[in-house]
Amino acid sequence: MLNNQETKQHRINELKIKIYYTETVRDNYKNKHPSLYETNSYYLEKLHQELEELEKLCKDMDNSNQRKFSRVAVQRPVRLHFSAGKYNGFIDNLSLCGSFVKGSFKQSKGDICKIDFKESARDPAVAVRAIGSITRINESGIALEFIAMKPTSYHWLETELLSQAPDPSVLEDEIFQRSIFELDDDLVYSSLFNCNRNKLKKLLDLP
Secondary structure, three states, X not given: OOOHHHHHHHHHHHHXXXXXXXXXXXXXXXXXXXXXXXXXXXXHXXXXXXXXXXXXXXXXXXXXXXXXXXXXXEEEEEEEEEOOEEEEEEEEEEOOOXXXXXXXXXXXXXXXXXXXXXXXXXXXXXXXXXXXXXXXXXXXXXXXXXXXXXXXXXXXXXXXXXXXXOOHHHHHHHHHHOOOEEEEOOEEEEOOOOOOHHHHHHHOOOO
């Protein structure tokens, strides 16, 4: 059974996903259906209010629950899709639980995005896709926590880390002994970010 703190964190995660979806839907109505745009804007305001109140109650939770994973220096272009905008950036480092992306971003901590990893800046094709959430922002860029991805993307993450790590044995221990991911059919998702898995699948373009 979930304790009170875990229940609050679960609701926070659900709100973040709802806000992402609602912002996207609202913007589609902006020029076509003003009344629906207004209705969704009001709903968004309520979601943001609830999220803000819960995050104040749980402000120390993130630090107490964080688990450290080895960072590996990886230079790779990425495309980030937030509900409010899209950005091009470059990965500065990568770990089993997330990555740091260099660049200038007009986003906030907790914002959800699709992360498209590319082989090169000139190649439009997407090599790997994941869903992430901003955990930290500074003048150099943003730190992202991985929430979900396809199994093929998770295998790519493991391979990339092991091939680039100075000491692969350390990464092997983290992958096999301290994995934070769980497998649900064709979805790999973070056990630290409890959320509706059907919504995560939709974000990854899964049936």
